[in-house]
Amino acid sequence: MSKKNAPRPDGMAYSTNKDFFNDFPSEEPAETLPKEKQKLKVILDTKQRAGKVVTLIDGFSGTEDDMEALGKQLKTKCGAGGSTKDGYIIIQGDYKLKVLAWLKEWGYLLAK
Numbered sequence: 001m002s003k004k005n006a007p008r009p010d011g012m013a014y015s016t017n018k019d020f021f022n023d024f025p026s027e028e029p030a031e032t033l034p035k036e037k038q039k040l041k042v043i044l045d046t047k048q049r050a051g052k053v054v055t056l057i058d059g060f061s062g063t064e065d066d067m068e069a070l071g072k073q074l075k076t077k078c079g080a081g082g083s084t085k086d087g088y089i090i091i092q093g094d095y096k097l098k099v100l101a102w103l104k105e106w107g108y109l110l111a112k
Contacts, residue, residue, distance in 0.1 A: 055091040056088050056089070056090055067087075074089065074095075078095045078098060
């Protein structure tokens with residue numbers, strides 16, 4: 001096979017068809033719901049964490065930046081580390097009761 005006709009390593013192809021369209025979904029930023037409409041669930045988890053407890057906040061509906069801002073605010077209040085990934089806010093340690101109280105105080109709706 002000549003180098004000119006060799007397949008690309010990334011699997012992409014070029015089309016000269018003027019009617020060609022992109023089937024990829026557009027990545028529009030999700031709008032963040034107001035606090036009163038968020039249904040957050042706070043749970044403790046130890047799965048795949050070498051037995052260490054983390055507080056997970058699930059159910060945040062909004063942009064990644066807003067979720068990270070809420071995560072940073074909670075980490076600061078707890079004085080603990082953590083991160084945001086896969087739609088979860090993760091706080092290192094058992095802070096379930098404190099996080100529940102702060103979220104309620106800040107006006108978030110909590111799922112049961």
